[in-house]
Amino acid sequence: MAAPTVEKVQEIREVTRIERIGAHSHIRGLGLDDALDARNVSQGMVGQTEARRAAGVILEMIKEGKIAGRAVLIAGHPGTGKTAIAMGMAQALGTDTPFTSIAGSEIFSLEMSKTEALTQAFRKSIGVRIKEETEIIEGEVVEIQIDRPATGTGAKVGKLTLKTTEMETIYDLGQKMIESLTKEKVQAGDIITIDKATGKITKLGRSFTRARDYDAMGAQTKFVQCPEGELQKRKEVVHTVTLHEIDVINSRTQGFLALFSGDTGEIKGEVREQINSKVAEWREEGKAEIVPGVLFIDEVHMLDIECFSFLNRALESDMAPILIMATNRGITRIRGTQYQSPHGIPIDLLDRLLIISTTPYQEKEIKQILTIRCEEEDVEMSDEALIVLTRIGMETSLRYAIQLITTANLVSRKRKGTEVDVDDIKRVYSLFLDESRSTQFLKEYQQEFMFNELGKTSL
Ligand SMILES: Nc1ncnc2c1ncn2[C@@H]1O[C@H](COP(=O)(O)OP(=O)(O)OP(=O)(O)O)[C@@H](O)[C@H]1O
Numbered sequence: 001m002a003a004p005t006v007e008k009v010q011e012i013r014e015v016t017r018i019e020r021i022g023a024h025s026h027i028r029g030l031g032l033d034d035a036l037d038a039r040n041v042s043q044g045m046v047g048q049t050e051a052r053r054a055a056g057v058i059l060e061m062i063k064e065g066k067i068a069g070r071a072v073l074i075a076g077h078p079g080t081g082k083t084a085i086a087m088g089m090a091q092a093l094g095t096d097t098p099f100t101s102i103a104g105s106e107i108f109s110l111e112m113s114k115t116e117a118l119t120q121a122f123r124k125s126i127g128v129r130i131k132e133e134t135e136i137i138e139g140e141v142v143e144i145q146i147d148r149p150a151t152g153t154g155a156k157v158g159k160l161t162l163k164t165t166e167m168e169t170i171y172d173l174g175q176k177m178i179e180s181l182t183k184e185k186v187q188a189g190d191i192i193t194i195d196k197a198t199g200k201i202t203k204l205g206r207s208f209t210r211a212r213d214y215d216a217m218g219a220q221t222k223f224v225q226c227p228e229g230e231l232q233k234r235k236e237v238v239h240t241v242t243l244h245e246i247d248v249i250n251s252r253t254q255g256f257l258a259l260f261s262g263d264t265g266e267i268k269g270e271v272r273e274q275i276n277s278k279v280a281e282w283r284e285e286g287k288a289e290i291v292p293g294v295l296f297i298d299e300v301h302m303l304d305i306e307c308f309s310f311l312n313r314a315l316e317s318d319m320a321p322i323l324i325m326a327t328n329r330g331i332t333r334i335r336g337t338q339y340q341s342p343h344g345i346p347i348d349l350l351d352r353l354l355i356i357s358t359t360p361y362q363e364k365e366i367k368q369i370l371t372i373r374c375e376e377e378d379v380e381m382s383d384e385a386l387i388v389l390t391r392i393g394m395e396t397s398l399r400y401a402i403q404l405i406t407t408a409n410l411v412s413r414k415r416k417g418t419e420v421d422v423d424d425i426k427r428v429y430s431l432f433l434d435e436s437r438s439t440q441f442l443k444e445y446q447q448e449f450m451f452n453e454l455g456k457t458s459l
Pocket residue numbers: 023024025027044045046047048076077078079080081082083084085327328369398399402
């Protein structure tokens with residue numbers, strides 16, 4: 001197996017990292033202070049202080065990076081901020097710790113087996129921090145001399161003289177090096193580094209000693225000191241990639257382009273085994289460290305018994321991430337069985353979980369969250385309108401009230417208003433039904449709809 005090319009992954013992940021926008025874009029973290037206590041309103045988070053504090057404790061464990069295979073369940077009523085808390089954790093972790101977020105139902109919709117989808121999600125959540133030592137040559141260019149062959153055709157040859165404050169050496173140049181020197185427009189007086197393994201040339205700037213000769217150069221010219229000591233140096237570079245990225249790149253049938261489309265298909269077990277032993281080797285040699293990240297499975301009650309048994313097993317591996325799950329279900333049937341269980345999760349898995357529960361919001365908190373959402377969506381709203389909207393949030397749901405912000409703003413703009421007022425809210429409230437009014441409507445007009453079963457089963 002060829003050595004995984006880490007640089008390539010690094011470039012690709014810049015492109016593939018998904019920017020989360022929408023319902024939770026106002027969340028910037030968990031809003032905790034140094035003692036891990038939740039500030040009442042901070043980083044877009046409001047109330048739900050107990051759950052946020054608990055999430056903060058988990059976060060500390062993750063940051064220390066010493067533990068693997070812990071699992072957490074966030075359970076509570078719909079719209080009490082479970083997904084929001086998970087997003088806050090992701091934000092607080094930063095980009096160096098892998099965080100993968102999937103919905104329980106997603107694993108059924110991909111073109112692969114459930115366990116393969118889960119395995120990929122697990123491996124996306126484990127980072128490998130790879131340290132590489134490369135040899136470089138760093139010095140000030142004294143002279144570049146390029147000889148064209150007398151016949152006019154054939155390879156060019158040349159010589160490059162580099163110096164530090166202490167030494168000077170002449171290097172022979174091959175065709176490839178000449179090309180990259182020309183491409184980078186390297187000239188005498190430049191400070192450059194040459195990566196010995198790849199031949200890559202980087203221009204660091206111009207030597208201070210040349211500052212006076214080049215008055216005519218633009219202000220953007222960067223001046224640097226002539227390097228000291230030896231021309232040859234060792235430099236350490238660190239990359240963090242995920243196990244999944246290494247898998248995909250080394251999977252002969254897929255190739256790294258699959259990372260763009262996300263269409264990676266199934267990855268052969270033997271590829272994974274090879275990667276695991278390679279990574280273990282790197283760890284032993286001190287070249288790599290494992291960074292356990294987070295796998296967040298939202299709507300976890302959508303998983304079935306096979307998935308749950310897979311999770312049980314996977315959590316016991318020493319390369320397992322921290323698993324965070326969320327559900328709004330009470331005691332319900334475990335998919336794929338006839339048995340009922342709390343949250344639709346088998347008891348043996350529940351037994352391994354730390355459970356964080358969320359509680360319904362008070363009026364004050366709903367008002368705060370709506371205010372934050374108005375700011376996030378750049379919507380001006382009058383105080384009375386906000387009070388009405390808060391009432392709606394209390395009586396229907398927080399989600400419904402949040403949805404009305406955008407629509408009410410559209411109505412207000414249509415009438416060329418400067419801010420959303422009570423009438424705009426009333427108008428969208430009558431235009432769009434919330435869940436309970438919609439149910440009421442269905443009950444009243446059931447005979448007008450097709451496939452009506454209200455008479456047979458009780459709603
Ligand atoms: N404490 C909070 N602070 C700020 N925003 C919040 C808070 N709680 C919820 N929200 C926002 O309210 C909306 C609904 O919350 P969220 O989606 O997190 O609920 P949930 O508990 O995941 O619900 P469900 O069980 O239906 O999935 C989201 O837009 C979320 O960002």
